[in-house]
Amino acid sequence: MNDAPSLTRPGPDSVVWRRLADDRGLLMGGATLVLQVADPTVGAGVEQHSNFKAEPWRRLYGTLVSLTTIVYGTTEEACTEVERLRSMHKSIRGVDSQGRNYSALRPAPWAWVHGTLAWAVIQLNEVFRTPLSAEETEQYWREWLDVGRLLGVRAGDLPDTYAGFLALIDAAALDGLEDNQSVRDVVASVSVIPPPVWLRWTSPVWRLLIGRPVGALSRLTTIGALPPALAERLGLRLTEREQRRLRRFITLVATLRRMLPPPLRPGPAALLIKWRSRRRWDTPPPIKELYEGATARQADRNDARGAGAVPGS
Numbered sequence: 001m002n003d004a005p006s007l008t009r010p011g012p013d014s015v016v017w018r019r020l021a022d023d024r025g026l027l028m029g030g031a032t033l034v035l036q037v038a039d040p041t042v043g044a045g046v047e048q049h050s051n052f053k054a055e056p057w058r059r060l061y062g063t064l065v066s067l068t069t070i071v072y073g074t075t076e077e078a079c080t081e082v083e084r085l086r087s088m089h090k091s092i093r094g095v096d097s098q099g100r101n102y103s104a105l106r107p108a109p110w111a112w113v114h115g116t117l118a119w120a121v122i123q124l125n126e127v128f129r130t131p132l133s134a135e136e137t138e139q140y141w142r143e144w145l146d147v148g149r150l151l152g153v154r155a156g157d158l159p160d161t162y163a164g165f166l167a168l169i170d171a172a173a174l175d176g177l178e179d180n181q182s183v184r185d186v187v188a189s190v191s192v193i194p195p196p197v198w199l200r201w202t203s204p205v206w207r208l209l210i211g212r213p214v215g216a217l218s219r220l221t222t223i224g225a226l227p228p229a230l231a232e233r234l235g236l237r238l239t240e241r242e243q244r245r246l247r248r249f250i251t252l253v254a255t256l257r258r259m260l261p262p263p264l265r266p267g268p269a270a271l272l273i274k275w276r277s278r279r280r281w282d283t284p285p286p287i288k289e290l291y292e293g294a295t296a297r298q299a300d301r302n303d304a305r306g307a308g309a310v311p312g313s
Contacts, residue, residue: 008146009070009071009075009078009146009147009150010071010143010146010147011281012274012277012278012281014143015132015136015139015140015143016071016140016143016144016147017071017072017274017277019121019125019132019136019140020067020068020071020072020121021068021071021072021266021269021270021273021274022121022124022266022267022270023266023267023268023269023270024124024128024253024257024267025064025120025121025124026060027124027128027218027221027253028120028121028123028124028127028221028225029060029190030186030187030189030190030218030219030221030222031120031123031221031222031223031225031226032116032117032119032120033052033186033190034183034186034187034222034226034230034234034236035116035119035169035226035227035230036112036113036116037180037182037183037186038177038178038179038180038183038230038234039109039112039113039172039176039177040096040098040100040102040176040178040180041096041102041103041104041106041108041109042109042112042113042182043096043178043180043181043182043183044094044096044097044100044102044180044182045092045102045104046182046185047096047097047180047181047182047185048094048096049091049092049094049104052182052185052186052189053185053189055197056189056194057194057196057197058196058197066081066085067117068273069081070082070147070150070151071147072273072274072276072277073277073280074280074281074282075282078150079150082150082151085151086105086151086152089104089105089110090104090105092104093105097180097181107153107154107157108157110151110152110153110157111148111153111154111157111158114144114147114148114151114153114158115144115158115165115168117144118140118141118144118162118165119165119166119169121140122137122140122141122162123225124225127221127224127225127250128250128253128254128257129250129254130254130257137162138161138162138163140162141161141162141165145158145160166227169227169229169230170227170229172230173227173229173230173232173233174229174233177230177233178233179233179234179235183234186222187219187222187236190215190218190219190222191215191216191218191219192207192211192212192215193210193211193214193215193218194211195210195211217249220238220242220245220246220249221246221249223236223237223238224238224243224246
């Protein structure tokens, strides 16, 4: 197996392992989804094949479970989840509202979604005043590209540097990303948080006590965290009053976090994920198994050419 590439997952000493699991990550869900679905292929896939509009909680939970399994699970669990994602997305293809063919296994949109997930973590820390250093940021990006190899994101599908990915976002915001039905659905869903299915019987009370007040903060965070060029293209703007409210909310979150002892700052869910992962971590991974899985995934991708990706749909 001398021709096998070095397919590895970032381990417990990596920046990705330390930074990905963070309970504040829920605050970036809206902005990340908007950045993803503004891609025409991703937007069409979510609109036509996802139940996000009806059950946003289920989609969010599924995405988080998938990410944590691939990064923090055992090698066997990670490989199984990667194969599940690839299999699930084979059927996500069709013709969008503008008559354009799309497929979830096209390289560019598949890689785009993967890149936005790194952007989400880095931007979360930037917005909430715990920024990664320039060196940490680029190291995180390099490690995230390694994760992408397991998913079938090829070398060259994304820029080699995070700075390059930010330049790609700015360029795409000017020509490529678009306002579409999925963008509008995401913004509507984060603006008034719907109850999970098992609490829908409380809808009037939920809407009053949770849906509207939490949704108002969610909307501010979503728009405020977006790349400015994209927010402008989508017509998403905050008034001066809303900007002041967002700054107060960011200050509150940052202050409360600083009051915690450093080991507790990621939050209880993140700490549980990392504790469980450290106990079960198996290294080194079976490169042969990972390589053969990646080879099969590449064959799937080649089949989809000519037919653009939505990991976690």
